[in-house]
Amino acid sequence: MSKKILTGANGAPVADNQNARTAGPRGPVLIDDFHLIEKLAHFNRENIPERRVHAKGAAAHGKFVVTKDITKYSCAKLFSQVGKETPIFARFSTVGGERGSADTVRDPRGFSLKFYTEEGNWDIVGNNTPVFFIRDSIKFPDFIRTQKRDPKSNLKDPNMMWDFWSHSPEALHQVTILFSDRGIPDGFRFMHGYGSHTYSLINKDGVRTWVKWHYRTQQGIKNLDPQKADELAGTNPDYATQDLFDAIEKGDFPKWGVYIQIMTEEQAKQYKENPFDVTKVWSQKEFPLHEVGYFELNRNPENYFAEVEQAAFAPSNVIPGTGLSPDKMLQGRVFAYADAQRYRVGTNYQLLPINAPKCPYANYQRDGAMRFDSNGGGSLNYEPNSDETTPKQTNLREPYFPADLSGPAGIYDHREDGDYYSQPAALFNLMTPEQKQLLIDNIVGSMQDVKTDVVKRMIEHFTKIHPDYGQGIAKGLKLK
Known part of the structure; x- marks a missing residue:
């Protein structure tokens, strides 16, 4: 050699x-x-700038396999036949912590999938929860700052997040999930995933269907006791990262079943709630899960920086047969995620091997920092043009988001819907007495050093969800 x-x-x-x-x-x-x-x-x-959110994460390569025919809902080629396989890349993460933070903190888990399809890359950027804290993207920077560090002390301050939530009752559903027994998953393999937002599928006739994406772990649900989670944060802060890596290295490939809830456009217009409100779920009795396929993670990255840290997910990555919705949070993320990648990784981030499509692609993007391919060579860098060999638009029907817009432009109060309590109440009523007590104990522990006026506002909200909920927290905090 x-x-x-x-x-x-x-x-x-x-x-x-x-x-x-x-x-x-x-x-x-x-x-x-x-x-x-x-x-x-x-x-x-x-070191490139770490992600402003979801900075700490782990990822793996795998495959998505179709097991049921959904071609009547989508003309996307990855769904074209049962048994068809598509390579994927999945990244899991915590939300609020920095890159060196612990995997076992109480936090939602990011759950992002990149499908390398023959029609381009398709990303679904979701979480391990079916809902989120806010419903309008204009509040996203405010909310995330409450999960970060105090600008004066540079310490995490529970007053910040509870103060924000006390003024944002639409967060109560997600707060109840976060402080439940599912608030600290036992690694990344033992949790469900969700697209969370409402997305759409479009069939060959241009008919659009609204969908919610669900990924159900085939390893079973496992969660960590809060005391065990705290212990691991000090002894093995990379617990979830190691668990995923070691399982794949041993050939114990984790799998998730892929399902959708389906709502027609007509049903959406008649539905009793806003079907595009990410702080609420769709009833599974009214809109049951339909099997689509499964995905398996079977190969670890060869280099963490190249494949995980530089991986760039964005819900703006859609392909023919898939699409978005009027969800106000999703609409903001369509811009914000891609823009964050342009800042964090660079304007040519989509040329990096982990982000580049595996199908042929051509565009008129040129120049910019770190342009490491031929930069289009001597081809024309404008369009329209007279050169028949240059990329041309397809002139096919716009596949992503057929417009169905109405109403005058304006600023509308997203809190006019005052039903913040029915869905968290339904969740609370499903819990066993032991789960309810754990939920209350977790919230009491988090609110020990929170200001009295904030605590009182939160107890009012919790009491509206269920009297036992509010009274249990008041008792735990020794308040009347």
Whole structure:
């Protein structure tokens, strides 16, 4: 076997990688040691900005397999026949913590899927919960700041998040899930996933159907006791990351069944609630789950930075036969996610191998930092043009979001819907006495150092969900 020669980034061989050039044996170091300067300058730039949200995560490659025919709902080619396989990349994450934070904190888990289809990349960027804290994307920066650090102390402050929630009762459904026994999953393999938002599917006739995506773990649901989670945060903060990696290395490939709830456009117009409100679920009695297929994760990344840290998911990645909805949170994420990737990774982030489509692609994007392909060569960089060999639009019906818009443009109060309590009440009533007590104990523990006026507002909300809910928390906090 021939010995590999160490080279610089320009390919030139490196004579000495152990010693810097100096003026004499004791120095000082000379600035013309370009190999030293290159090493230090590259090292200084090895960390790209971490994700503002979902910074700590783990991921794996796998496959999606169709098991049921849904072609009457979608003309997307990945659903074209039963048994068809499509490569995927899945990333799991916590939400509020930094890259070095613990995997076992009480937090929603990000649950993002990238499908490398023959028609382009399709991303569903969701969570392990079917709902979210807010329903309008204009509140997203405000909400996320409450999950980060206090600008003065640089410490996490429960006053921030509880204060925000006390003024945002639409968050109560998600808060109840977060502080329930499912608030700390036992690793990433033992939790369900959801697209959370309402999405759409479009068939070959242009008929649109609203859908909710569900991924049901085939490993079973397992959650961590809060005390065990705290212990792991100090002894093995990468607990979930290690669990996923080790399972795949051993050949114990995790699987999730893929299902959809289906609602027609006519049903949506008549539905008693806003079907595009991500703080609420659709009744599974009225809109049962329909099997679509399953996905399996069967290959770990070879390099964490290249494949996981640089992975860029965005709900703007849609393909023919799939689409979005008027969900106000989803609409904001369509812009925000892709824009975050342009800032975090660079304007050419979609050219990186982990993000690039596996099908042929062509566009008129040119230049920008880190453009490492041919940059379009000598081809034209504008359109329309007279060169028949350059990329041309398909002139097919717009497949993503057929417009059905009405009403004057304006700013509408998203809190005019005052039913914040019925769905968390239904969830609370489903719980066993032990689950209810754990929920109450978890909230009491979180609110120990929260200001009295905030606590009182929250107890009013919890009492409206169920008297036992509010009274249990008041008792735990020793309040009347």
